[in-house]
Amino acid sequence: MRSDARFNRIRILEAAAEVLAVPGDTSLKSIARRAGVGQGTLYRHFPSRECLVLQVYGEEVEELVQAVPALLHSHCPPLALRAWLRRLLFIGRCTPEFADAMCAATDVLSEPCRSAYRPLLEALSALVVANEKGGTIVPGTTADDVLLLLGPLWRVGTSEAERARGDRLFDVLMRGLCPSDG
CATH class of the missing domain: 1.10.357.10 (Tetracycline Repressor, domain 2)
Incomplete structure (x- = not known):
């Protein structure tokens, strides 16, 4: 995996952990926004919400x-x-x-x-x-x-x-x- 892709994956996981930790909007769109990546980038790394949550x-x-x-x-x-x-x-x-x-x-x-x-x-x-x-x-x-x-x-x-x-x-x-x- 390229270093920029690895960096994006880490940012997505960190953002997801933060978003999932508090009640409110836990949509994939809000996670992507928090991570500073597009939804396409998020879906390339995690094709479903379940996959992201399990990670x-x-x-x-x-x-x-x-x-x-x-x-x-x-x-x-x-x-x-x-x-x-x-x-x-x-x-x-x-x-x-x-x-x-x-x-x-x-x-x-x-x-x-x-x-x-x-x-x-x-x-x-x-x-x-x-x-x-x-x-x-x-x-x-x-x-x-x-x-x-x-x-x-x-x-x-x-x-x-x-x-x-x-x-x-x-x-x-x-x-x-x-x-x-x-």
């Missing part, structure tokens, strides 16, 4: 990916899956743009977006496979299935009552995924 939250994604081996080493597979999904749920509930990107990522076919999404999907797949090998997850369950089921929980509000409801629904989800957590 902005790349550090959180990397932490989730890196956590899998330690979780599987220190916990039985169902508890490792539960802990990991709880962290993913927390990130999605705190950052609605990330949750939206995760919900849409399976439908977005562009390679830049897939490459941003793939490590997270592979990390979740490792947890699902560990549970499948242990006989603790419903057979045939895929990482995409789990993300699809988790998606609505990102929409539960943040008041105390709504958090309690979200926790209860998460427990229902986990009992459905891992009915035999032995």
Whole structure:
């Protein structure tokens, strides 16, 4: 990648992080304007909003990916899956743009977006496979299935009552995924 293209990419990511951090206009147009680039430049680097958002939250994604081996080493597979999904749920509930990107990522076919999404999907797949090998997850369950089921929980509000409801629904989800957590 040319140095000016690399510089534009960095400016876009920085601007996106700033724009997404505050309520208001989080459109790609406002991100491009903040970065001082045209919309065409933004789309050359990030063909979709989801792709850009997943890159902005790349550090959180990397932490989730890196956590899998330690979780599987220190916990039985169902508890490792539960802990990991709880962290993913927390990130999605705190950052609605990330949750939206995760919900849409399976439908977005562009390679830049897939490459941003793939490590997270592979990390979740490792947890699902560990549970499948242990006989603790419903057979045939895929990482995409789990993300699809988790998606609505990102929409539960943040008041105390709504958090309690979200926790209860998460427990229902986990009992459905891992009915035999032995």
